[in-house]
Amino acid sequence: MTPIFAVENLEKHFGGLKVTQNVSLSMAQGDRIALIGPNGAGKTTFVNLVTGQIPPDSGRVLLAGEDVTRLSATQRVRKGLVRTFQVTRLFSDMTPQEHVALALLQRQGKSGRMFGTYADMPDIVAQSRTILATLGLTRVADEKVREIAYGQQRLLEIALAMALQPKVLLLDEPAAGVPHSDTVLIEQALAQLPPELAVLMIEHDMDFVFRFAQRVVVLAAGAIIFDGTPQEVAADPRVREAYLGSYADARSVA
Ligand SMILES: Nc1ncnc2c1ncn2[C@@H]1O[C@H](COP(=O)(O)OP(=O)(O)OP(=O)(O)O)[C@@H](O)[C@H]1O
Numbered sequence: 496m497t498p499i500f501a502v503e504n505l506e507k508h509f510g511g512l513k514v515t516q517n518v519s520l521s522m523a524q525g526d527r528i529a530l531i532g533p534n535g536a537g538k539t540t541f542v543n544l545v546t547g548q549i550p551p552d553s554g555r556v557l558l559a560g561e562d563v564t565r566l567s568a569t570q571r572v573r574k575g576l577v578r579t580f581q582v583t584r585l586f587s588d589m590t591p592q593e594h595v596a597l598a599l600l601q602r603q604g605k606s607g608r609m610f611g612t613y614a615d616m617p618d619i620v621a622q623s624r625t626i627l628a629t630l631g632l633t634r635v636a637d638e639k640v641r642e643i644a645y646g647q648q649r650l651l652e653i654a655l656a657m658a659l660q661p662k663v664l665l666l667d668e669p670a671a672g673v674p675h676s677d678t679v680l681i682e683q684a685l686a687q688l689p690p691e692l693a694v695l696m697i698e699h700d701m702d703f704v705f706r707f708a709q710r711v712v713v714l715a716a717g718a719i720i721f722d723g724t725p726q727e728v729a730a731d732p733r734v735r736e737a738y739l740g741s742y743a744d745a746r747s748v749a
Pocket residue numbers: 509512514532533534535536537538539540541
């Protein structure tokens with residue numbers, strides 16, 4: 496079966512620095528993959544290449560078998576390749592409901608309509624409520640973003656991505672900056688995402704990674720050095736050396 500998402504032999508360098516080296520990867524519908532690796536391994540660059548923020552030197556990006564390598568980031572989003580960012584990009588005076596409604600209107604090509612009238616569009620209101628409920632944000636749907644917890648802001652980012660109806664969702668460190676005690680809210684929300692959606696998550700919190708992912712891909716110095724189950728990855732000597740180190744030792748002692 497054609498994978499929903501694939502990259503083939505992706506390469507990128509910045510000056511003399513090779514940040515993406517012959518990276519190939521594919522995902523089926525419903526996959527939950529974590530992309531891990533030390534700081535500077537090239538994880539964000541990989542996502543930027545895949546989503547069209549920066550062009551690769553060579554290689555291809557395929558969405559449901561279609562070569563999207565030369566499409567703009569916006570065109571890729573329309574085809575269902577959607578990402579979130581490491582840092583939140585929200586409007587502090589708007590509510591989660593307004594954010595999601597606006598994203599839905601944008602998706603439908605209606606964002607030119609006067610904002611503020613969405614309340615007269617019951618379908619938009621209903622759809623945004625459903626998305627917010629999936630992400631566990633119903634209770635804060637009508638509060639201003641600046642008044643909600645940072646973890647809820649991160650979840651709102653994911654809600655906005657969901658409003659774009661992704662087939663493939665790339666999450667760049669969804670728990671970054673979130674207090675450890677609130678990481679569980681993010682985990683619970685991700686567990687509610689549609690089962691057919693393919694999700695690739697960059698994340699540093701290894702407990703989170705091991706609970707979320709059925710497959711872990713390890714990037715080091717721009718190249719994939721391992722692709723396997725969480726159990727295999729924790730036991731692999733190359734990964735331990737490149738990345739997990741004391742973490743894996745601590746787990747085996749625990
Ligand atoms: N636009 C750029 N120009 C030059 N070098 C860059 C650029 N973007 C990234 N780099 C370099 O490429 C390498 C990979 O960076 P990248 O941000 O992709 O790593 P990362 O694995 O996401 O790291 P982190 O976990 O710290 O976010 C780093 O050495 C970085 O300094």
